[in-house]
Amino acid sequence: MPHQPQRGRTGRTLGARTARGAALAGGLALLTLATACGGDEDDGSTDDGRARTPAVSAPSAGVVAPAKVEVIAALTGCKVKIRTDADELREGVCHTTGGDYLITTFPAEKYKLTWLDSAAIYGGRYLVGPQWAISAKPKMLEFLRTKVGGVVRDLDAERTAGAGPGTP
Incomplete structure (x- = not known):
């Protein structure tokens, strides 16, 4: 007797659900990277070439560390x-x-x-x-x-x- 693929509650095979979940997770990871790496035209210098001190309240890193x-x-x-x-x-x-x-x-x-x-x-x-x-x-x-x-x-x-x- 041939082996039947295992099906979940919705009638879809578990392999299809796993592949769709992996694609969703990959898409979310790419979205996170794309938004965290947005470019900025400002090079951080003043008109006379000196480095400008960043605003005290402006975050420097694109992503903030978790609380651990x-x-x-x-x-x-x-x-x-x-x-x-x-x-x-x-x-x-x-x-x-x-x-x-x-x-x-x-x-x-x-x-x-x-x-x-x-x-x-x-x-x-x-x-x-x-x-x-x-x-x-x-x-x-x-x-x-x-x-x-x-x-x-x-x-x-x-x-x-x-x-x-x-x-x-």
């Missing part, structure tokens, strides 16, 4: 040492030749906003993304932003301007 200490550390080129592993946050320390920095991730955005409210007392600049923040020297923040995206938040300037850390 180890993933962010790998994207920045460091082997992280976890310092705090709590329900509200995880912190990892990176020691590199370019400088040291602290990566903090949060299970929900509300915890990051609370953390930024607390950090506003001390001021400083932080690289901030969805459910994560990086503490480092300002020059290091600009370098890290090219690796993981996010925005640089100047809590001193926000406090002076009267804007709370929860505002973009």
Whole structure:
């Protein structure tokens, strides 16, 4: 007796469903790459040829890193040492030749906003993304932003301007 192809609930063969699913996944991957790699006519220099400092709030990377200490550390080129592993946050320390920095991730955005409210007392600049923040020297923040995206938040300037850390 010849072998009959296995069919799913809809009557279609499982091979056709698998192929269609693979095509859909491939299409979504290409769409993500196409939108992340959009070109920009601005070369980042001023009329007299000097490099222009990017706006503090403009993300540099096309895609922003996910909220996982180890993933962010790998994207920045460091082997992280976890310092705090709590329900509200995880912190990892990176020691590199370019400088040291602290990566903090949060299970929900509300915890990051609370953390930024607390950090506003001390001021400083932080690289901030969805459910994560990086503490480092300002020059290091600009370098890290090219690796993981996010925005640089100047809590001193926000406090002076009267804007709370929860505002973009």
